[in-house]
Amino acid sequence: xxxxxxxxxxxxxxxxxxxxxxxxxxxxxxxxxxxxxxxxxxxxxxxxxxxxxxxxxxxxxxxxxxxxxxxxxxxxxxxxxxxxxxxxxxxxxxxxxxxxxxxxxxxxxxxxxxxxxxxxxxxxxxxxxxxxxxxxxxxxxxxxxxxxxxxxxxxxxxxxxxxxxxxxxxxxxxxxxxxxxxxxxxxxxxxxxxxxxxxxxxxxxxxxxxxxxxxxxxxxxxxxxxxxxxxxxxxxxxxxxxxxxxxxxxxxxxxxxxxxxxxxxxxxxxxxxxxxxxxxxxxxxxxxxxxxxxxxxxxxxxxxxxxxxxxxxxxxxxxxxxxxxxxxxxxxxxxxxxxxxxxxxxxxxxxxxxxxxxxxxxxxxxxxxxxxxxxxxxxxxxxxxxxxxxxxxxxxxxxxxxxxxxxxxxxxxxxxxxxxxxxxxxxxxxxxxxxxxxxxxxxxxxxxxxxxxxxxxxxxxxxxxxxxxxxxxxxxxxxxxxxxxxxxxxxxxxxxxxxxxxxxxxxxxxxxxxxxxxxxxxxxxxxxxxxxxxxxxxxx
Amino acid sequence: xxxxxxxxxxxxxxxxxxxxxxxxxxxxxxxxxxxxxxxxxxxxxxxxxxxxxxxxxxxxxxxxxxxxxxxxxxxxxxxxxxxxxxxxxxxxxxxxxxxxxxxxxxxxxxxxxxxxxxxxxxxxxxxxxxxxxxxxxxxxxxxxxxxxxxxxxxxxxxxxxxxxxxxxxxxxxxxxxxxxxxxxxxxxxxxxxxxxxxxxxxxxxxxxxxxxxxxxxxxxxxxxxxxxxxxxxxxxxxxxxxxxxxxxxxxxxxxxxxxxxxxxxxxxxxxxxxxxxxxxxxxxxxxxxxxxxxxxxxxxxxxxxxxxxxxxxxxxxxxxxxxxxxxxxxxxxxx
Numbered sequence: 001x002x003x004x005x006x007x008x009x010x011x012x013x014x015x016x017x018x019x020x021x022x023x024x025x026x027x028x029x030x031x032x033x034x035x036x037x038x039x040x041x042x043x044x045x046x047x048x049x050x051x052x053x054x055x056x057x058x059x060x061x062x063x064x065x066x067x068x069x070x071x072x073x074x075x076x077x078x079x080x081x082x083x084x085x086x087x088x089x090x091x092x093x094x095x096x097x098x099x100x101x102x103x104x105x106x107x108x109x110x111x112x113x114x115x116x117x118x119x120x121x122x123x124x125x126x127x128x129x130x131x132x133x134x135x136x137x138x139x140x141x142x143x144x145x146x147x148x149x150x151x152x153x154x155x156x157x158x159x160x161x162x163x164x165x166x167x168x169x170x171x172x173x174x175x176x177x178x179x180x181x182x183x184x185x186x187x188x189x190x191x192x193x194x195x196x197x198x199x200x201x202x203x204x205x206x207x208x209x210x211x212x213x214x215x216x217x218x219x220x221x222x223x224x225x226x227x228x229x230x231x232x233x234x235x236x237x238x239x240x241x242x243x244x245x246x247x248x249x250x251x252x253x254x255x256x257x258x259x260x261x262x263x264x265x266x267x268x269x270x271x272x273x274x275x276x277x278x279x280x281x282x283x284x285x286x287x288x289x290x291x292x293x294x295x296x297x298x299x300x301x302x303x304x305x306x307x308x309x310x311x312x313x314x315x316x317x318x319x320x321x322x323x324x325x326x327x328x329x330x331x332x333x334x335x336x337x338x339x340x341x342x343x344x345x346x347x348x349x350x351x352x353x354x355x356x357x358x359x360x361x362x363x364x365x366x367x368x369x370x371x372x373x374x375x376x377x378x379x380x381x382x383x384x385x386x387x388x389x390x391x392x393x394x395x396x397x398x399x400x401x402x403x404x405x406x407x408x409x410x411x412x413x414x415x416x417x418x419x420x421x422x423x424x425x426x427x428x429x430x431x432x433x434x435x436x437x438x439x440x441x442x443x444x445x446x447x448x449x450x451x452x453x454x455x456x457x458x459x460x461x462x463x464x465x466x467x468x469x470x471x472x473x474x475x476x477x478x479x480x481x482x483x484x485x486x487x488x489x490x491x492x493x494x495x496x497x498x499x500x501x502x503x504x505x506x507x508x509x510x511x512x513x514x515x516x517x518x519x520x521x522x523x524x525x526x527x528x529x530x531x532x533x534x535x536x537x538x539x540x
Numbered sequence: 541x542x543x544x545x546x547x548x549x550x551x552x553x554x555x556x557x558x559x560x561x562x563x564x565x566x567x568x569x570x571x572x573x574x575x576x577x578x579x580x581x582x583x584x585x586x587x588x589x590x591x592x593x594x595x596x597x598x599x600x601x602x603x604x605x606x607x608x609x610x611x612x613x614x615x616x617x618x619x620x621x622x623x624x625x626x627x628x629x630x631x632x633x634x635x636x637x638x639x640x641x642x643x644x645x646x647x648x649x650x651x652x653x654x655x656x657x658x659x660x661x662x663x664x665x666x667x668x669x670x671x672x673x674x675x676x677x678x679x680x681x682x683x684x685x686x687x688x689x690x691x692x693x694x695x696x697x698x699x700x701x702x703x704x705x706x707x708x709x710x711x712x713x714x715x716x717x718x719x720x721x722x723x724x725x726x727x728x729x730x731x732x733x734x735x736x737x738x739x740x741x742x743x744x745x746x747x748x749x750x751x752x753x754x755x756x757x758x759x760x761x762x763x764x765x766x767x768x769x770x771x772x773x774x775x776x777x778x779x780x781x782x783x784x785x786x787x788x789x790x791x792x793x794x795x796x797x798x799x800x801x802x803x804x805x806x807x808x809x810x811x812x813x814x815x816x817x818x819x820x821x822x823x824x825x826x827x828x829x830x831x832x833x834x835x836x837x838x839x840x841x842x843x844x845x846x847x848x849x850x851x852x853x854x855x856x857x858x859x860x861x862x863x864x865x866x867x868x869x870x871x872x873x874x875x
Binding site: 070 | 683684685687784795804805806807810813815816847849850853854857866868
């Protein structure tokens, strides 16, 4: 694992994708096949099935570090990552790894970690805390990362595929396909990955999803309207519905099998001929229209699907592409042909399987008008797809664009906090948020409401631990927490540093999944002030 | 039971104040008499009448205060009468000329640490442990995750990073706070090389001041705007404020590193977007804080800035009376 830890360190300490690909290629070339397979598995974002929860790890850490629980919490809040907190508190300070044993990554996982699953808690504890004490810092950190979840080292599946293509000489698209679905990391898989002929045998394996890029600016730049197909951008779960070998499988874009979650879609797919793969969107559907995503979420969250929930949240699969027909891969065919096949195929299909309708507005101007209706339709805007394009892999720019509507909500970074009034006076509940102008965060909104009480308490602890400066009751905080804010109106204002004033800003949610760098820019908000030239004046 | 003696140091709107001695310590507003622990911006501010500080820090302080002020130098360990108190300054090991302030009055001894560290530093005198009744300490890195690795190891990492970048034809831009950290790195790197290092103007001025006081460092050259220098393979030291500015363009493809105690935590580095973080701090780490408190024999600890609430609570749980003082001191390692 020392070698893999060194790779991790290399990936973690550069922002250059070329250097990252080069580092991975080198590792894949030099590592034993089983290690290379496991590294592929882990780096492409897959994780070992968790067998020890974070609460248990924390309990062991309290004893190992001989520190009170609140101080462990305070440390964790400051670090923001349990795996790292454990390594920082147990592995000591020496970063030198030389001279330590290099047990192969595959051996670590297969012989050491996975067997622990079946072990008694006491054995798990002794083994893992023993590793904490023994391992040098980097390996200890990596071990904890493997135990707690994803690596998050700024490597996408696309980058892994680039490195693999470099090493195997096999085309990226083909490799992406071989990495789809379920596979068992090991030397055998590594050999199969190198094979000239595709080893695909499992009928459940999906195709890699083709992803759209956000359209910046106006669609006129795309050329002739006639060359493009427009559809609504649905707010649901992107899915691939597979009908092969008399079985049905539904995959989410995150390559998760969601077959069991949507029995009615799977039933409906049973009426399709064998050898069909559809790309589309799973949406909550009632009274002839799509329902808000929040409703669909209620259903995703359930462990058990009751008759009641099936009735409250009926779903549909809105198909927008046909990737395989008669067992033949259609992805290289132009969209206009795939679409024609798709429409024919679904003409008499179950009402649960519908073709995502085209938005037929004949000019870009009329299309912009149609897009202005998005909010009323519960959709996020439009999808624009080149009619002569093939179905690509991953996010390749040029053929598929998402033309989303301007936000009435935006993502901002918390920059100041101060205590609230009355019963909230001992809590930091009044927040100031900023958005980016160049590299500076400009304050744009103050908001007091929108978070749940547990969130407020959690945020209060975070603020205390991440105060940069105190000015009387106001604390400036590390600009790292992102919140989605909603507002009712926006107006130009000479009194505000930002040049805009927002009406009734409030917190929609705490975006713990977003780094501050991905918050909105002031330019994004200002753009809402001036309607685009071809948009009607009454949208807002 | 007798009443507790009045505090020797309190917090006023101007800063830390010693009523018995009628002087302020590192005030954040202009005052009559200020005793200065060190010359970082949040501890030494312009506009006061009289400044007292440790003699090795005189040149830096004069540079920072400008020609209008002539600070009064005090030798380490020299005893002075201020008001009704006896004061002396003792090395704090933070930067050149940094001092702890010892105040004695009617049998009570208080020590104000200023910023300090316990690791050796070739550019300044080492921290001198003092005994006292009340110890006022910084708490910048007062969480147990902040423990420093040996300095030599960090410097070696910096050197290897520089070499690896050179092999790839890249410049290495190392961001260090311009006063103290930059010079410490320049002094420590002598163990590995005698090559010339390029300096940003802000670092260059202060490095000259250090050099005039016979601090041995690598040879340096200012980065100038004039002729086209090829920076590939070179090491450049710049203040963090230079990151992302047009000034950086001249280096072309480069790798960036940041020297700070905050770099102990991966998220801090990633948030700032540096390629490499080097854990090198001029502040005391968690074990250093606890050891120092024990060695002072103080019955009470007061904490000024940083994770003071957490540290105070932990010390209280260990049975040592501790509390937080609200001050306006910041943390130069963030910058």
